[in-house]
Amino acid sequence: MHGDIINNMKNRLVAQILNRVADFMDLKGDEFRSKAYRRAARTIELLGEDIEEVAAQDRLQELPGVGRNIASKIREILDTGSLHLLHELMEEYPVDFDALLSVEGVGPRTVKLLYEELGIKTLDDLEYQAKRHRIRRLRGMGEKKEKAILRNIELARSRITRKPLAYIVPLAQRIKSEIMDLEGVQRVEVAGSIRRGRETVGDIDILVTARDPEMVMDYFTSMETVREVVVRGPRKSTVRLVEDLDCDLRVFDDGVFGSALLYFTGSWEFNVELRRIAQSMGMKLSEYGLFRGDERVAGRTEEEVLEALGLTYIEPELRENRGEIEAARERRLPELVSSEDVRGDLHMHSLHSDGIDSIADLASYAETLGREYIAVTDHARYISDPDSYLRSIEGVDEIPVLAGVEVSILADGSLEVPGDVLEDFDLVVASVHDGFNVTERLLGAMDHDVVDIIGHPTGRVLGTREPVVDIERVTERAAEAGVALEVNSNPLRLDLRDTHIRMAIEAGCKLAINSDAHSRGGLENIRWGVLTARRGWASSDDVINTLSFRGLKRWLEI
Incomplete structure (x- = not known):
């Protein structure tokens, strides 16, 4: 069954897992075992035959760098799709x-030092601790190295080649539509990080x-958007698009399309955990199905x-192995919010500040999108005559329009407009637009009773250095104050980010999913x-x- 593709996938899986073990051995300081696993992985990456056939013929130990111990690990991966040793290492580090x-x-x-001493797990953690001068205190570090790390974090981020989700989805959908129009094509799905809704995309995965x-x-x-054919096979091909990213297309039989879609949608960690569960139940899981023996x-x-x-x-959006598998086993996954659930938009800008459309045009277009109400929140610094501004909103009758305002949070946590002026507005969005000390400024802003929503709370912009915020x-504080935190939908913000949203929900916060639009589009x-x-x-309740x-007005107490 399409042996060349299966072989490549199996060989790649084995090499990937062995390389990951080698990485963890580096963290443990076990240089000997790291080199051994890495050499074996390299051998399999360059292997010109099916690793499963080599194992079936009992020839694994004939391969360069593969001794008895690593051979047993390879068999475990081939049998189960995962490796117990790797799970142990992932729990340890x-x-x-x-x-x-x-x-x-x-x-x-x-x-290893950063994790054991400061609990650093991510690039964000590293930046957070470096900016608080905690890395310099560790043995063998110092101020000079800490400053170098901070500079190099920026360089590391600048090397990231992933592109914003919103920029790639239209391209992926166009390719999907073109393939779907071909005679004899029964089903086409976009998988990978696009289907999971990740904020950035490294490539496009399409299943057919x-x-x-x-x-x-x-x-x-041969599509017009193809710049280069990287790999051409009978059931799997990879092309490099003129948009400077790769697109993989795989063809599967209808009887295994579900397992393939599951496999190519989930993150690597998600798939490893599913394979482990299958193994514990006496089964094997791959993109070609869930098997008990040969059945x-x-x-x-x-x-x-x-x-x-x-x-x-x-x-699909949850498939990251962040607790969703356990929740699915215990039947306690939330019913996730949908676009259809969103009845209003509470952050946008009109001609009265830095937007390009009138309030009436924004309201009219919002209505075509299914919105039942909006809040226009022009920047306070542009509103020289609040009474005139409020009257202009009252004259709109397409859908209900709340008179809102976006006010900047100053360096000391105060607001750029006095509280007694802000009380005349239906809704106040408070945001940090520049500077540092963001955490203290946000906390200070939430001490003002007039503030309803914190806009783009961390101030991040994708592809640039993220501000340091103690989320x-x-x-x-937001939960205590009854202030909603915004999920800013600008494709270059997406702020709060996914992990921060979950923290907010667990803290008891309410969210506001807003467009921050400066035009109808x-x-x-x-x-x-x-x-x-x-x-x-x-969920929609969050x-x-x-x-x-009416319910929103009750929440706003207006």
Whole structure:
């Protein structure tokens, strides 16, 4: 069954897992075992035959760098799709070593030190601790190295080649539509990080069922948007697009499309955990189905595979192995918020500040998008005559329009407009737009009773250095003060991010998914905020603008 593709996938899986073990051995300081696992992985990456056939013929130990111990590990991977040793190492060192090791001056021993002494797991953690001068206190570090690490974090981030989700989805959908229009094509799905709704995308994964795979490959590799054909096969091809990213297309039989979609949607960690569960139940899971011995027991749909593993359906956005598998086993996954749940938009700008459309045009277009109400929140510094501004909003009758304002939070946590003036508005969005000391400024702003929403709370912009914000303190204070935290849907912000959204929900915060539109077209950006909120486990009950207009006014106490 399409042996060349299966072989490549199996060989790649084995090499990937062995390389990951080698990374962890580096963290442990076990240089000998690290080199051994890395050499074996390299051998398998360059192997010109199927690793499963080599194992079946008992020839694993004939391969360079593969002794008895590593051979047994390879057999375990081939039998189960995972490796118990790797799970043990991941529990011992739950760090994002790919990101940390990308910072010049941070090696395996440094990562181990940072994790054990300061609990640093991610690039954000590293930056947070460096900016608080805590790294310089560690043995062998010092002020000079700490400053170098801070500089090199910026360089590491600048090397990231992932592109904003919103920029790539239209391209992926266009390719999907073109493939779907081909004769004999029965189903086309976009998988990978796009289907999970990740904020950035490294490549495009497309899965297809078709009567004539060869015809599909002919079309795919000759599309106008293709700059280069990287790999051409009977059932899997990779092309490099003129947009400077790769696109993989794979053709599967209908009977295994569900298991393939599950496999190519989930993160690496998610798939490893599913394979471990299958193994514990005496089964094997791959993109070609869930097997008990030689019998395929599930594979046609994702639901079928997950049910056979004792799990309820897991929405694609959650498939990161962040607790969703356990929650699915215990039947306690939330019903995630959807775009249809969002009834209003509470952050946008008109001609009265730095927007390009009138309030009436914004209201009219919002209505076509299914919104039942909006809040226009022009920047306070542009509103020289608040009474005139409020009257202009009252004259709009397309849908209910709240008179809002976005006010900047100053360096000392005060607001740029006096509280007695802000009391005349229906809704106040307070935001930090420049400077440092963001955490204290946000905390100070929430001491003002007039503030309803904190806009783009961390101030991040994708692809640039993220401001240092103690999000735990911010979410705790927001919950205490009854202030909603924004999920800003601007594709270059998506702020709060998914992990921060989950922290906010766990702290008891309410969220507001807003467009922050500066034109009518920007109102459509809500979809990206919804995806991000779903990745943060948000339900409609967590979001204030899923309320009816009457319910929102009660929440605002107006």
